[in-house]
Amino acid sequence: MLSVLRMTPAGRLARHVRWCLAGPPRGELTGRLSVRSAPPTAEVGVASDWVVRVENHSRRVWPRAGAGRVAVRGRWITRNGGDYGGPIEAALPRTLLPGDWADIRVAVPGPAAVGDFTLAWDLTAGSQAVTGSPAEVIPVPVTFPRATDIDYHRVFRSADLDANSWWVVGAYHSREEYERSAAARRGMLVEQGLTPDSRVLDIGCGTGQMALALEGYLSDRGAYYGTDIGREAIEFARRTYRRPNFVFAPGEMTRVPFPDSAGPFDLAIFFSVFTHTFTDESVLLLAEARRLLGPRGTVIADVIVTDLADRAAGHRGEMRVNRGHFLRLAGAVGFGAKVIGTFPWAAGAERLMIRFDRTR
Numbered sequence: 613m614l615s616v617l618r619m620t621p622a623g624r625l626a627r628h629v630r631w632c633l634a635g636p637p638r639g640e641l642t643g644r645l646s647v648r649s650a651p652p653t654a655e656v657g658v659a660s661d662w663v664v665r666v667e668n669h670s671r672r673v674w675p676r677a678g679a680g681r682v683a684v685r686g687r688w689i690t691r692n693g694g695d696y697g698g699p700i701e702a703a704l705p706r707t708l709l710p711g712d713w714a715d716i717r718v719a720v721p722g723p724a725a726v727g728d729f730t731l732a733w734d735l736t737a738g739s740q741a742v743t744g745s746p747a748e749v750i751p752v753p754v755t756f757p758r759a760t761d762i763d764y765h766r767v768f769r770s771a772d773l774d775a776n777s778w779w780v781v782g783a784y785h786s787r788e789e790y791e792r793s794a795a796a797r798r799g800m801l802v803e804q805g806l807t808p809d810s811r812v813l814d815i816g817c818g819t820g821q822m823a824l825a826l827e828g829y830l831s832d833r834g835a836y837y838g839t840d841i842g843r844e845a846i847e848f849a850r851r852t853y854r855r856p857n858f859v860f861a862p863g864e865m866t867r868v869p870f871p872d873s874a875g876p877f878d879l880a881i882f883f884s885v886f887t888h889t890f891t892d893e894s895v896l897l898l899a900e901a902r903r904l905l906g907p908r909g910t911v912i913a914d915v916i917v918t919d920l921a922d923r924a925a926g927h928r929g930e931m932r933v934n935r936g937h938f939l940r941l942a943g944a945v946g947f948g949a950k951v952i953g954t955f956p957w958a959a960g961a962e963r964l965m966i967r968f969d970r971t972r
């Protein structure tokens with residue numbers, strides 16, 4: 613009841629009189645800022661709605677425009693305490709008399725990268741500081757826009773794989789580019805110890821880019837086992853790569869469908885897979901690879917790393933991980949890691965090719 617009365621014109625007038633008579637010294641700009649409504653998460657480049665309350669606790673009128681205007685300011689801060697992008701300023705909805713308050717609705721554009729950010733709000737009044745109002749700092753995990761999320765089941769179900777097998781699994785501009793990438797990956801694997809007699813496990817094999825690369829390379833003593841959550845992709849790979857030592861089976865999110873007796877493998881590869889899986893899934897898949905690898909077996913995988921996330925940030929469209937966190941988890945399932953390639957990616961992130969060797 614009292615709070616309703618406080619919002620009426622009479623209530624506002626009473627507050628105004630009280631602050632004029634008994635507020636802080638006349639020249640002092642004293643106020644308070646509080647965040648009334650914050651989004652639980654934000655998306656890169658997408659505006660989120662905030663409500664910030666400002667209260668004029670001084671004896672001065674707060675103008676909403678002009679040189680001495682009072683405004684609220686929001687700044688994105690990284691997990692390491694740095695400013696990220698320019699501040700957002702929002703004007704008062706009206707002139708605020710002493711004792712008056714207002715809620716300001718602000719559409720805050722998301723930062724340009726995913727990660728664990730905070731949004732720090734404060735009050736500004738040109739060059740003059742507003743006292744009594746420490747910044748409000750709200751943690752906000754930032755992810756990619758929902759519209760860029762990927763459901764691989766849907767991708768494979770709706771694709772015409774006979775026409776587009778190369779197109780659905782990566783950012784390739786042509787089939788030739790896809791084939792060049794396959795050959796380059798095979799060259800990299802040879803540098804890491806692949807031989808024609810190797811037994812290779814390809815987890816997240818898609819439509820078989822590495823089956824294409826290894827079809828003419830592996831001997832009959834070698835073997836290629838491919839698995840993917842996309843049943844249509846596996847069916848396509850089965851009818852396309854028909855050597856008897858090339859085996860394909862559909863898998864599940866954290867389970868590789870081959871029994872222990874299918875191993876031991878010399879090499880397990882995850883190409884552009886951990887860039888689409890959540891960290892707990894990636895680590896369970898690493899543990900599955902370890903189950904099927906021989907004692908001197910190796911994993912080669914690429915990941916996108918960012919220092920802007922405590923652990924990981926993103927979604928199935930693109931997942932970025934904190935490098936130290938990811939490598940600690942890989943260590944926990946029995947792998948030591950060595951970075952064998954570093955590639956520029958986006959602001960605040962880079963793509964690594966990592967070799968994991970069994971430590972036990």
Ligand SMILES: C[S@@+](CC[C@H](N)C(=O)[O-])C[C@H]1O[C@@H](n2cnc3c(N)ncnc32)[C@H](O)[C@@H]1O
Pocket residue numbers: 764765781782815816817818819820821822839840841842845863864865866882883884885888889893897
């Ligand atoms: C970007 S594509 C890369 C495909 C292939 N490795 C290549 O480089 O051409 C990612 C693939 O990972 C598969 N995938 C995603 N999550 C998976 C999981 N948990 N287990 C197995 N495959 C998965 C997707 O279905 C998709 O085929």
